[in-house]
Amino acid sequence: MQRTEIIENGQLLNQEPFTDFNEFEELIYVLRDNGLSPNPILNGRGGYHVVEITEKGRPIRLHLYLKKVTFGGRENRPEEKRAQFSAALDRRGYQAKDEPDNISLIIGIYKSSADIPPIICSWRIEDWGQNIGRAFNCFTDVKCIQASYAHMIAQHKTAVGQISCAFRPEFFKTYLNFRNVVHVQLVEDEDLLKSDPESMSPLDTDGLSFIPKMEDLLEPVMTVLRSHGGVSNVEHMEEEIAEMLELSQLSRGLIHNLEEGYRTELGYRLAWARFYLRMAGLVTSPKRKIWKLTQLGEQTLVIDKNHIKRLRSHQQAAQEIDQELFSDAEQQDGVEVEQGNDDLRIATPFDPNLVDIRTKSMSLDLILKRLNRQTINMFTSFQRKAGLWGLSEQSRLIESILVKIPLPVFYFDGSDDENWLVVDGLQRLSALDGFVNQESFALANLEFLDKFNGMKFSQLPPYLQRRIEEFEITAYIIAPGTPQNLKFNVFKRINTGGLTLSTQEIRNALHQGHPANFVKQLADQSTFKVATDFSISEDRMLDREFVNRFLAFYLLPIKDYQSDLEAFLNQAMEKLYDISALESSELFEAFNNGMKTATALFGIHAFRKLTGHQQGQKPINKALFEVWSVLLSKLDPRAQRQLIANKTAVLAAAEALEAEESFRKAISSSTNDKSRVKMRFDAINDLIQTYTRYDH
Template identity: 40%
Template structure:
């Protein structure tokens, strides 16, 4: 029997992301789909002064991934102040993890908040931030509460800048899927990155801006009823899933590792021409408008009967419906909109097919389930587009 109260994904702030969880989620680890040569892994450990790290930030050679600063102060003022207090007290900080790209630029993947806090206190202009003013210190409060870096005595300024932090640097040349696996294993900071945030950090290029713009477009927000929160890049992952299956027809999908499939698709977007990107965006938006017109507030949501309550957005339905509608002509989409009532009735019948329900509810990265759901949605829409 179908679940009548599906669970929604919850972000690190304890809020619903607006997306339905799979009944059997793949798990938090990013797996390696094929064997790799351990000799390809190249990780160096460096002890670097804060001064050297700040120099890299100033030169643009160290990326703090500002897109991850989803809310002003994920760490509040007290937490940031206590970190600076730890440095002043010579308490060692946890290790930082970074990845190196082709140009010897580093991306911080574990330790973003720590390094951002340090930069905000010592050199706030490097990250275009207001200076951090210390508050609610536990041991140094009487002397340093309300102090900025400029208010500190010279010896403490020097102490901060000469403090050494340990950085584990995954060198350029380490296979990308191995990088993802490593970061998934060690990503233990106060706000561990989601799979899409890891992809965003490790795969630079135009794809970052493409995903952001499409996730923020009014057509996406209207079609999803503004229910998808993007603080953890949930909306961008949904856009990427659409693009991935738009570029790779579902019948050609054979991946054993869905996360790697999405990563490969990000690289494919980077290789597209401007004209191809514009068409990709136009098709996506046209599909969103059509889905909203056909399904209304139920777009991309399960419905087993007319009397069901409203379900959260389902990722597998989103990618299947958006791709299918994007492949229709404008005229065919218009016919589908006119046949909305029939489509919704047929969709309820489809949802009560156990095999289809399974294909959008559990193990959704399995190739046979990918083909099943895309084929079923394609045939449903095409049948009402004539």
Template identity: 35%
Template sequence: MTSQGAHAGPDVVEDVFEGLATGIEVEDAGTAGEPVIERPWNPAQIRVTTSTFSLRNILDQIDEEALELAPDFQRGQVWKANQKSLLVESLLLNIPLPAFYFAEDRDGAFHVVDGLQRLSTLYEFVRGRGFPLKGLEYLHDVEGLRFPDLAVQWQRRINNTQLVINVIDPTTPPDVMYDIFKRINTGGTPLNAQEIRHCMSKPRSREILRRMTHSNTFALATNGLTDHIRMNDREMALRFAAFWLLGLDAYMELPVMENFLMHATQLLDDPERCPDARVEAMEKAFTGAMENAREVFGEHAFRKWPMGSEGLSPINRALFETWSITLAAYQLDDLSPRKHEIVNAARRRMARDIEYLNSVTSSTSDRRRVSYRFEAAAEDARAGL
């Protein structure tokens, strides 16, 4: 969850998840950050069917890759051992589980929308590595046992458990589907926007973002942000991809960050609209931007660093998006001789330009503020020319 208690300098609030600082500044996207869809929803656009399947059938679909559990999802596996065991005990006690939501794509594949942690836990226990049951409240006779160790009748009860599945039809518009996802997203800690996009996306875009954030240049530029617990590393890479592929003008036409990033995700997932050569060029530009950012700003890259302040602030996503795109247009041997002038220009702006500070702090999705911070970064990058 987000906390307002972790401060890292003036006008900087660091996001906190489960009591730990995340290294990312809290972002106030403002009302412009909310997706815009037809309201009220047109009922004809919302198609959700309900069916009942046995757990065995669902696990078979996972094995057959007809149902995807959003691989490479960092936060999806953080339940404690006793939480997992209590879920299994619920099945053994014939306690019905809450309904699951799946999204069907146009290729006929299914993605888990709601219930990812529960389904991942059950798959792990029955078909995966397994884990010993511990901390049970009622069935103490099976304490310490794994699935293969259970009596046949217990195994049969688990496999025959009936699950209620709501399936969102692929004809549902993506923006409506995204909003449905946000509404029915349950659990102790709701998924954030990038985690939702990850679950809705296809392997192609996930692999592209994984490569970008697992590069040495990204790790150096962000002081090791790779595999961020809330997937903020993937969101930052996606922001670069969105503005690099679609351009600032495209955002000005539809100034809603969540929609913009969802459209970019769909573009990356479509090899016809975004062929491999285009992706390769984008990743090369991203690598260059990360090298340039580290060379110019050092450990303060993508962080607020006004004149008079030497503390290391958390990474600011608005700064990342604008400076990464700006620096991608330059060669390292051009920037290196001018890096002190560029740094001084950027730090003076952070100390004196209130409009600029606002553009990277509050209502960051507002089109005027997005435009202003891009213009400012472009101007500061020319310092010393």
């Protein structure tokens, strides 16, 4: 049968596999060329070897399960390669994987002729090591080996989700340091290639030497807190420290422990650093995920690492770290729920004659080709919800098609024929794309066709492959030329499933480009986060909704507001398409200055009801945010300084205003009503003029 091999320039040829070499000798040459001074200790049975290497004077033992990489052996897979291990393997190497100064590896050596250097193939010991003691095969793909000639390293994801690697000999030392990354997540070649193995000293047997240890993260945590006025949240802290340390995307994305969730290794070590800083009295956490400097922390300029590490035993620290990292408690948004707005009708209903939604029957093959060619956009704001279905749900969808059960209709925004947006049906599309185009999963837990469990698309009989490709679906496509506001209402009415999008997520999806990017840019500003005391969640784009409200009342005349807040917010997003770079810059500066002024005036009570604030912080009030953020941002610097100089009087006047029944209603119920919007803007504007003598 046809067998595919690779020559040194990466060209694929049909020929028999080359096996006339000694894999152990080849690997010893690789170790020597990497400056690791290999010293063979043991040649065990079944391909198990122990080699001691020396890295900067430090001895490390490599426990190697080593074989040639040859033809895969399955008739229908000429491009498959494998390393074949016998049942005679010694388990000592697997048992040594967690011992200090020991590294356990499963390695395969590929050569297509005697004259060319080998390619090293590798598999994660944790994925395959449980098989040691019985015969097993480690599989890879000839195209993965081919890619390693061009890109130094390549990865191949198997049908069951395990990731194998292929790399050139000169990459071996870098592989040792990054092995716990490249076998658990797909990464960009550039991230690996810019990693200098010589800077990793000494070689880390955990494969994590490129991330600083806890004690070396103490100072970066303090630095980030100081740069944000003494307060920050854990996500932004991790992001900024990664930038400060110039960590690659590879290093930033490394998962600490997949069995415990998706906490990154950097995030895990930062949690330890924050814990010890708190024990030293330098930082405190006033609420979940928020950290701030204490008075002692503000005064401390030099960190004594050794003193801080002695403050608490490792066991005590671990218990508190686990509580922080794995608590199931949900954070409250810290935003007051608006009352009485649900009954407000659309002020200007859209013309039904403009509704142009076309019904189209098409085969799944057409949809799958669009997905493969990326003319269905799976990377809009909806993308974060793609792939939420588990393996059973995805498999049952495929089974429904195979037994000819009709699928619910799909909705697309077809305004751009080269970039359809998904309105409804994302999970189904994600599952279909994963099974047919990506072959990222095999069928499981089928109800009627259980004999096909474990099969990927290419393994199904041809008649079933055709049944999927020729399956007819119904799609409703919003035609080009449909007004944005009408489109928003269509999205909102259709979007009624279990994964309902927020109106801001819909708005963000419909205004890609500058509007969506600018709103995100403002929402990411530290001035906004500090002014709101980190109380507004980024989940469901709630933070962007607040920014959208600011932009609407800042850019559009209040007299044009007609009690239809959603339409008003949509208009603001539309207007962002038309503003110049200079106007964007001025708006950016005004927003930041307004946030700084709000913080200076009200502290942690900014944008919150002040009545009874002495008893504790109230939640953020959306109506107060709209009015104060806009009016403070429109002040010039002189007026902002005047207001801050009179902040005691301003605070008292604002609290007194809330005691008036009409104003209290304007910020508490039916807040989207036109008359109440006008009332609160007029009242706060009068208050500001009183203390600035400035006409706005």
